[in-house]
Amino acid sequence: MSKANPKMGGVKPLKILNLYAGIGGNRKLWGDNHDITAVEFDKNIAAVYSEFYPNDTVVVGDAHAYLLSHANEFDVIWASPPCPTHSDIRRCGVHSGQYEAVYPDMTLYQEIIFLQNFFKGKFIIENVKPYYDYLIAPTITLGRHPFWTNFNVPIYEEKDKRVHNNISGKSTIYGINLNAFDNSIGDKRKMLRNMVNPKIGLFLLDMAINAIDKEHKKTIVPYIPSLFDSLV
Numbered sequence: 001m002s003k004a005n006p007k008m009g010g011v012k013p014l015k016i017l018n019l020y021a022g023i024g025g026n027r028k029l030w031g032d033n034h035d036i037t038a039v040e041f042d043k044n045i046a047a048v049y050s051e052f053y054p055n056d057t058v059v060v061g062d063a064h065a066y067l068l069s070h071a072n073e074f075d076v077i078w079a080s081p082p083c084p085t086h087s088d089i090r091r092c093g094v095h096s097g098q099y100e101a102v103y104p105d106m107t108l109y110q111e112i113i114f115l116q117n118f119f120k121g122k123f124i125i126e127n128v129k130p131y132y133d134y135l136i137a138p139t140i141t142l143g144r145h146p147f148w149t150n151f152n153v154p155i156y157e158e159k160d161k162r163v164h165n166n167i168s169g170k171s172t173i174y175g176i177n178l179n180a181f182d183n184s185i186g187d188k189r190k191m192l193r194n195m196v197n198p199k200i201g202l203f204l205l206d207m208a209i210n211a212i213d214k215e216h217k218k219t220i221v222p223y224i225p226s227l228f229d230s231l232v
Contacts, residue, residue, distance in 0.1 A: 019063040025195025029202035091131040151211035
């Protein structure tokens, strides 16, 4: 763990859990001031993440199960649970005969409810705009994605310049490319398409840090001289 981020005020470097980490688009601008643990199910994707962020602890495993067992070991949790079953692209694909109809994956809402009720730190959950009415309204929508948090988030304008249909496995997205890796790592195009805009990732982490900093300052009781001081 390195020196504290100056934006953090009196708060010590944070323990951050990055769930469903992918290749780490959301994490790109977080720096190395924090103790970061990333959980990714696909060992090949986890290996790419490790190459990009060698100072992070990388766990190859089930992010949903890891959250349940380890949540309160962390100050901030970011989760990007599986989104395809929620997306309008999937719905349209079902109606066009491209996909079979499936139940929406309720992992998303399970984690929101769990963190809202049992987590003591700050959390950020990211997903896609669903084809149905939200079951739990997001805190804010930034760019193409809704986010659920347990702290206030101001409006932040950051346009996503990606054109998904133009992304290939050789593309450079947000300054990240996978050209140094061979094709054995899997679907490079999908990895690049799944990344969160790093600027939004940094903005939301900064907002979480600000919220923690404000709470930390509230817990510091100022010293008030009393009559007994003059008797000492």
